[in-house]
Amino acid sequence: MRIGVVTFPGSLDDGDARRAVRLAGAEPVALWHADADLRGVDAVVLPGGFSYGDYLRCGAIASFAPVMGEVVDGARRGLPVLGICNGFQVLCESHLLPGALVRNDHQKFVCKDQRLRVESTATAWTSAFAAGAEITVPLKNGEGGFVADDETLDRLEGEGRVVFRYLGANPNGSLRGIAGIANERGNVVGLMPHPEHAVEEGYGPGTDGLGLFASVLGAGLAAVGA
Template identity: 90%
Template sequence: MRVGVVTFPGSLDDGDARRAVRLAGAEPVALWHADADLHGVDAVVLPGGFSYGDYLRCGAIARFAPVMIEVVAGAERGMPVLGICNGFQVLCESHLLPGALVRNDHQKFVCKDQRLRVENASTAWTSQFAAGDEIVVPLKNGEGGFVADTETLDRLEGEGRVVFRYLDGNPNGSLRDIAGITNERGNVVGLMPHPEHAVEELFGPGLDGLGLFTSVLSAGLEALR
């Protein structure tokens, strides 16, 4: 399985994401923001960082990158897409996911190991978990507060589309402690914490993040059967 990782000007976790893909057993493919096609990849990761310097709003310029035209089209066809941190912001700006990410309620950048609860284990990126599992992955953001109107929040909750929830306190003011969500189909997932920083022993808090990348590999192999 080939998993593309997009690099925007200002991306800083793209190398980590490619390593996570490789450690999961898939083939990482580097995609550039100006690429007009996805070079035959089976899934896409939008990594963390500060795409285009986070000018205007985080992710607001990246949504217009040529590669995003193909990412959006692929997602609408059912291709798995994962947005991590800045990638989550890009997914919301691209309207592949609802809501928005705003400045942390305490107005400070946060960097810590964060405990999460897996709420939905049926997406393309969480099938290797069980609902209720608790994992620890790094969190680092200044504009990580997930917000949406009450109707949207109720719909996400009612349809089981909250994928991850913060435990041990809310680190950034995200409404209802939401750390990650999915689309209706379950192929697009966005989360603020960084699973790609928890895929190797001694390089992070453990291996809890690897499950997202092995999940999409499992989903891809299943689709080929």
């Protein structure tokens, strides 16, 4: 399975995402923001960082990058897409996911190992987890507060599209403690914490993040078998 990782100007974690893909057993493929070409990949990761310097709004300019036209079209056809931190912001700005990410309610950058609960395993990126599993992955953001109107929040909850939820003290003011969500089909997932920083013992808080990449690998192999 070949998983593309997009690099935007200002991306910081694209290399880590490619490493996570490799450790999961897939082939990482570097994708460039200015190329309207996904190179035939089976899934796409939008990594963390500060794409285009976070000008206008975080992820706003990146949503208009040539590669994103292909990502949006692919996602609507069922291509698995994962947005991590800034990538989550890009997914919201691209309208692949609802809501928005705003400045942390305490107005400070947060960097810590964060406990999460896996609320849904019905996505391409979480099927390898047990429902209700508690995992720990790093969190690092200044604009990580997930917000949406009550109707949207109720719909996300009712449709089982809240994928991850913060445990313990809310680190950034995200409404209802939401750390990650999915689209209706379950092939697009965005989360603020960084699973790519928790994929190998001795580097980060453990290997809990590897489950996201193993999940999409399993989903891809199942699709091939079908």
